[in-house]
Structures are given as structure tokens and as C-alpha cells.
Amino acid sequence: MSRLCKKTQSVCKDEPLSDGDISRKLTLLRQIVRSCYGPHGRLKQVHNNVGGHVQTTSTSAVLLRTMQTSEPLLKLLIVSLQNHVHRFSDCGLFAAILCLGLVENSKRLNIRTSVAISVNRHLQGFCNTYLMGRDCNCKVKIDYSSCQDLLALARSTIRSKPACGLSSSETDHISTLVMKAFLQTIPTNSSDNDNVHLGRTVVVALEGEAVENSAVCSGLLVDMPEIFPSEAIERLKSGPYRVVVFSASLSGDLSEIGKRTLEIHHGADPEAGLLDKLLQLGEQVIKDGVTLFMCQRVIHPVLQQFLREHGVVVVERLGIAFLDPVITMTGAQAMATFHSPVPAEAYGQVKALQIQCFGSRKMLHLIPSGNPVVCTMVLCHRNETMLDELKLTCEKAAHVLRLTLKEPYALLGGGCTEAHLAAYIRHMWTHLNTRYPDFCPEPPTNSASQGCVLDSFLAKLNALNVAIEMSSLLLEVKALEDDAMVNGVEFLALIELDQDTGFPGVGCLQQVITNLYQSCFNAVSGWKQDWRHRVDFQKV
Template identity: 45%
Template sequence: MYIASYLSSLMQMSRIVKKSPSVCTDLPLNSSDVCNKLRLMKELLKSSYGPTARLKQVHNNIGGAVVTTSTSSVLLQAISSSHPIVSLIKGSILNHVSRFSDCGLFASIFCLSLIEEAGRCDLSKNVIIRVNKHLLSLCTAHLQQEDCGCKVQLDFCSSQSLITLARSVISSKPTCVLSEPESAHISRLAVQAFLLTVPCNIPDKVRLGRTVTIPMEGHSVLESAVFPGLLLDTPENISLGNLCSPLRMVLFSASLAGDLSELGDGRIEVHQGVDTDSQIVDQLLELGKQVLKDEVKLFVCQKVIHPVLQHYLRCNGVIVIERLGISLMEPLIQLTGAQPVATLHTTVPWEAYGEVHNVSVRPFGSKTKLHLHPAGKTTICTMILCHRNETMLSELKLVCQKTEHVLRLTLREPCALLGGGCTETHLAAYVRHQSKNDVSESSPVLGCSQTEYLLAAEAFCRSLESVATSLEHDDGASLIDLTHAHHWTLPSDAAEEHLEDAAALCGCGVVQSCQNKKWSYLNTEYAEFSPEPLLTASPLQPTVLDSFTAKVNALEVAVETANLVLDVRYVIQDVN
């Protein structure tokens, strides 16, 4: 009684307390608190960028698993902030990553750098926004040109460029802890799996296949392998015997456990004295007799199969697989051509059957897998992914999935961009040169003075260069050569007089150092120049590549998000 009275008084008090008015903040980017949050976010993401990045451990305040990563999708989801500006940037980048799987850190660092540089230069935000839009269109138009100096055409007649692209994605995640041979091995497997999912005969409507990844903890990375077809958990008491190829199979999406709850919605009437269990078992056995009559050798169910039906089928030489799970249903349908049967109360139609060429058992350490070999050319394959511990394995699985997505993007745009910061420095040099040349034409169109246009363009170029400098985490210096505008890294212990010896190759590996080459430190003043094109007969091939489609979109997302943040005049927050 006292408790009820106390709760009633609390409810009355809650009605009495007035709702606090919303808080309206004018010019949020003028707030030191907001700027500090954005600066901290930028430093966090910068230190996670590139193959030598510093790892982050993500955990909550109530315990649970600790995640070690440097991946943008994981880091951004872990960042929690009540301020709408931070949430806006985070949501925009995560949306890009969900669509393209790559260049999330590039987009984040570039976006935050644009906002930071805009605060440093004494210009109207409207002017900066208009110039940013103009320079973005300048960059994208340059990148779309066939003779773009930082663009590489991918040759699908050779897998080497695809392997380089895959290796660039994989080696950029240090949490995977891969040696050079291991990184090369996983890169080749990723490309092999990707090519297996591309159909050989192109119909009117192209449908790509699937790669099913099975993680194996405690094994060497070099034991990882790719197999055409599908590998499933080996059922108990399996006996392959003498099976003739091909094998007919049936796939059930409905439960065959015999529970009344699995019969569907509606009213069930049971007559007095009727044994429902025996009737359901009889129905299941009738189903078993039909599939035996139709010469089915592989019986698969997404859910549970009644033990009596299992025993009956196995005694008649049928391989029975239960609890397949919904995630493997679609790959199995594509592999076998089977149509899932959703009920046990009708006969299985003949067109619902699928087939596999053969089945075999493959051992992997202490585990065994049942390998379903495709009856013809297939676009379904299985990747067995091995690593030494759970943390490295979970990160490697995530990276391999992203790599598959990046490789698929090459089917849309069969080209890539130079990696290692070279695209960023090339674009910065190109934009500087173009903005100096067209300042008299562009500034009136954009409604600003020539000085304002050049200051805004310089802020844009410095933001691009800051992304390239973010690749260095060991106190080294970042440079740009004044010929091709590629990015170079100078170790912290290197002598400035012998730059050509300290930096043998640029970041992407295409340009070699030489004695007459001139450099300048990034984010310092140097004379603008037009980057010279590389010789087409150059013997060096890029060692680091970035996804063209993902990076161009990331460039657009970064500029558009930065402009959106710069355009925010008021922030209205409900504090109740």
C-alpha cells in the first residue's frame, strides 16, 4: 500500500515538473567544445589509417567482448556523441562504407580536414562551400579522363592488377597481423574466390555468385583455401558408400521435426483417441518413401528433421543434413538449382529437386567438412579462412568480405587509383595548378574575389595533403616530388641530403627516386606546377592501388558532408 502511494506521488510530481525548453546553439563551429570534439575524432581516425596504423580497442562500460580494430565501420559505430554535428559526419561516412566497403577513413579524414581548414582561413563559409563544390567537380572530371595521371586501367586478362588491389585492401588493416607471404596468399585467394563468383557465360541479366566464408581458428593463415562448391558441417554417422554422379537432392525450408507448432497458423482439430504423434511420424515416413522412390541421395533441411525420418533415410543410403541455417539457403539454391519445399503435406514436385556432381569429406585439423561439388559450372565457392587467434581471424574475415566487395566494384569501373597517398598529392598539385590558371574566370562565377578563391583552393589542397600525411605514424616526414606529384615517405632517421637513397620508391611504387629529382615537404609552400604524366613504357607496376569507384564516391561524400556542416547555422537540441 505504501509502495503504491509512493509511486502515485512520483507520477504526480512528474506531471508537475515543466518540460525544459530546447537549447538553440548559434554557429556551432564557433564553439571550442565542438571544435575539440571534431579534432579528437580526426586524430582518432588519422591514427587508424594505413598499413602501419595504431590499433584501437573498443569495449563498452558494462563488460563484454573487446574488439581490436582499425576499421572505419567498427570505429565509427563505436563513437558515441550527443552532438548532432558529430552524428551527422558519422552517419554520412557509415552510409558510404555500407555501400562501397572501402575508403571510409579517407572520407572521414578529408571531411574533418576540410572543416578544420575552413576554420583557419578568414573567409565566409558561403565562399568556401561554393569553391569546394567547384573544386570537387574539377577533381571528379579529372579522374574520369582516360589520361588521368593517377588512374590505372585494370586488365582482366591478367590477375596481377586484381591481386595488387586486393592486397592493398588487406594490408591496410594491421589488426590482421599478416606476414608478407600470408598477405600475398590471402590476396590470391580473394581474387580466386571473386573470379569464381563471376559467371562465364553472360546472360541478358548477370547474377553474381556467392563466397561462403568459414573461419578456422588456431591454424596457419597459409592453410586457408578456396574450393568451388559448398562446404557444410559433416553430419553424424555419415556413410558415402558407392554414389553415382550426379546426385539428386531435395531442400526443405520447413521444419521436419514433427511439432504441431510447425504446421502453420490456423485452427487444428484433433479427434478423440487419435495419436497425433504417430500420425505426424507416418506423414514424415510417407515423405521419406516418396524421395526414395524419386532416387534422392541428398536430403537437406534448413531446420530440424525428426529422428525417425533421419534413421529411415540413412538406412536407405541417403545423406541427411539438418539445421542448415538461413544464411546457407541461397548459396545452396544457386549451387544445386533446387527449389526449397515449404511444407511436408504435399508431394514434392519434380522441378523442386536439384543436383550436385558428387560429395566428399574434407578434413581440416580436428574438423571435417562435407564438400558438395557442383554439377556444372558454378558461381558458388567456399573460402576456408584460417588464423592463429579469434581477434585476428574476425578482423581478417571482415577484411576479406570488404575485399570481395571492392573487387566486384571493378566490374562497374574496370580501373583503380594509385594508392599510398599518391592520388591525394597528385590531385592537390593538379587543383593548385588549375585554380591558379583559371582564377580570373572562376572567381566571378563563384561570386568571390581572386584572393578568396585562391585561399579556399589552398585550404582544399592542404586537406587532400593531410590525408596523405596521415599514412605516416613513425615520426617520418611526408614529401611530394615536384615532377609527377607523387607521395614519398622519409624515415625519421634519414639524412635530408640523401633523400634519393632514403626513399627509393614513391607510395604507390611506380616512380623511382633519382639524383636530379626535386622534393618538397607536404603542407609547406612550394611553387605550383602541372604534374607530368608517367611514361607508359615504365617497367614498374603499382604496388598499392585504391578502388576507383569507392574513392571517387568517398571524395564526393567528404566534400558534401563538410559543406553541409559548414552550412549549419543553428543546432536545436531537446534536453529533456
């Protein structure tokens, strides 16, 4: 398969912002991430130039992962943003918009790069210091005595991803499940309060089922073989049951030995020798009272049949993703070879085994003994695209809840934090006579430079402040415009965009909203209550 264009190697250049091609790419990247911002952000379909799998998303983790560029500056920005998303699982689009906006404005202001970097860095440190302080008025302490704060935090993360395609009731249901899964992974009887080890949440995706069928189960749910006899579980005695786990392949193939030299005597059958070794392993685990036999890879059919005839439940092809949760939950040690006997300390245990049905899919439920620090979240959705986005969003929301254990604070959403920070910095700059040396260790080239960089920084905060509300407001204006045209009401409004923020001015928006509201109220009786329901004037 040939390329559409020849691949070029990455080349580092001096003053990359002076290159018009790089500037256009930065602008394009900023437009992509800004249009995805907020609960009403636009979706993006990602695919390569020759087709292949198409992803519909507005999530920064997916967008940044699929973007490929040969420009070193763009690579640096994307890798930095990916590291931010990996650490915090939130605000990836916010960080991208702010970063790209400051880079573009530093070029537009036509001042020395060192001055812009120094001022922006000190303003960032000033914001961090204020946000970490006790007198910060835009953060809320998480109350763990009630589930409302955790539920609101999970709901705000899930609602910001329109590609999940969830209704209001479905969003509340998924948010509750994320909170329940988070609470189940917190140990309740930890002896060391300083070093608490959180459990694991395994996400199982089921396509074609209703979202309301999603659930959280204590323990693990693993796929059952198609020929698995359900009556084998019913014949089991009451638990707990002994478990053995193998990470090595038990297929009995010579290829599993690796690149080694084998010396085979004349007339010997190496495959038969391996099979005998596997059967000896089966006899040992049966003698030791093993009820659940699990393997990360493939198990030889003869060994499977031998174990099942003796009442052992066999689960193969467990996968690397389930291996660590199984070890954590059961307390077993993964055996890396079958050529040596299984020691007694390598065995684990589970409390009970059950069969759970989700639609047409049957799964084996491993119920843990003692404190269940491992749980399984079953996510259902109508199609694969929405299911992939929902799975990623729930994993990010769960990570955000985990971070609250380290810092039990949450910032106000809807642009409130950005507006508060911008107003606080402006207040410190003007009314408290805070001069430039307090913000930057390097003096500016002229007195106008400090004001330009400060205005640029505050403009980007204000742009992020109105991004969410503007996306929602414009959809409401468009809906009312369509309704007005149907009822014969003339509607014409010219909105001028602010050059710094890229969004309509507040005064212009208020005038447009007032005119539109008055026209609709005069034309159709009873629209006043509906309009107040659609647009909250306190947010505009």
C-alpha cells in the first residue's frame, strides 16, 4: 500500500513560530480541540487517509493519540498534553486550548519570547498558589460523609462527553455505577492507614444491550466457554474454593519452549512427553483440592477434559488484562511453568462461583472472600462507537474520583473557575498596585509588554470561561430562531466576535437575547416561562 504523500523526517528549526506552515498547523489544532470543548461540543470522526476503523469522539485522549505529525513543536505539545491526561484524566481539552492560545498570542503580540514565557510561567504559578491556598473561593471540599459530591463529580465528567449518547436518566445511572465501583475498591480494614492500596475496577463492555442493563458486581466476571456445562457449577459444594492460576501456556506445543536446542532420543515422542507432564499437573491439583483452574493462555483439550471429569471448573484464555485482578482478588500466585509442582502457597481461594446472564451473554462470577477490593463494571450500549466512548469516559471518571483521595477538593465548573481566576489576577494587578516584578523576575523591554502578556493570559481564561455557555446558548438561539421563523417572527442579529476570546461579547449577547425574547413573547403567548427554562440569565 503506497502513501498519499512522502513521509518526511522531523527537522528542528530556529524560531519555529516564524514559519507560516507551523502557525497554520497550530491554529488548526486549536480549532479542533476548541470545537470539542463543553457538553455541547462537536464530535470528530478520526480515520486514516486510506480508510480503516473510524472513531467518533470528542475526548482529548483519543484525539491526541490519533494525531500524527512530523513537526517537533507539535510533537512536544501533543506529548505534553498526553502526559497531562495520563496523570489527571481530566481537563485535556482545557489544557490544549489554553496552551495553544498562549503560544499563538505570544507571536501576535510581537514581544520577546523570553518575556512572554517568563510572565506566563509566573502567572501560572500565581494561579496554582491561589488555588492551593485556603482562601480560594472557587474550589469545594469533597464531603465523604455523603455521596452527593462524588456523584456530582462523576456526573460532570460523563456529561461532558456527548459522543456517549446518554440521556439524562442514563447519565445518572452510569454516574451512580462509577461512584459505587469507586467505593468498592477502597479497603475497609486496612491496618496501615498511611499506605492504603486501592483495589481494581475491571470494565466489561457489552454491545447491543440497553444502557439501563449496566451494573456493578463485586468480584470478577469472566467469559465462559461456549461448551461450558452450567450444571457443573450447580453440583459444587458450598465454598470457599481453592484456585490455581497459570500465566504460562498449557497447550503442550513445542513452540512454547522457545528458541532452544532439544536433544530427542530415537523413538521418543516429545509431544506425548509434554502431555504426560500436563496430566501429572492435573493429578496434583485434583489431589490438592483445586476447584477453579485458570490459565492466561491456552489449555490442552486433553487436560481440560481430564479436569472437568473430576469436577474442576476450567477457564482458559483469561488474558493479560484479567490476570492481575484475578491474582489480587484470590491471593494466588501466577505459575510461570508446569514443569515443577505447584507449591501450597501459590493457591488462592474464592468464596463462591455463580453464572450471571447479561442478555445473551453468560459470564462466570467469581465472588471474593473477605473484603472485595476488586469489582467489575458491566457497561452496555446500543452500538460499538458509543460503547467505546462510554468505556473510556467511565475509566477517566473513576480515575478522577481516585485523585480526590489525595486532594479532596474540586473546582467549580461551567467556566466559573476561569472567570474567578481572571478577575482575581486583574484585581491584584490594578487595585492592589501589584507591579510587574512581583509577577516576573525579568524586567520587560518596555512598559507595554507586561500589559500585553497579562491581557493575553486573561483573555484565554475568559475565552474558556464562555466556551461551554456559548456552545449551549447558540444551540438555544438556533432552536428559537427556527421556532420564530415557523411562527412568522422576523429574527435578524449580527454578532461580532471578540478578537481576543473568539466569542461574542457579553453586551452583544444580552442585546440579542433580549430582542429575541421580546419578539417571541409578543408573537406567541406563553413563551415567557419556556424561555426562562431554556436560558438562565445568571449564566450569561
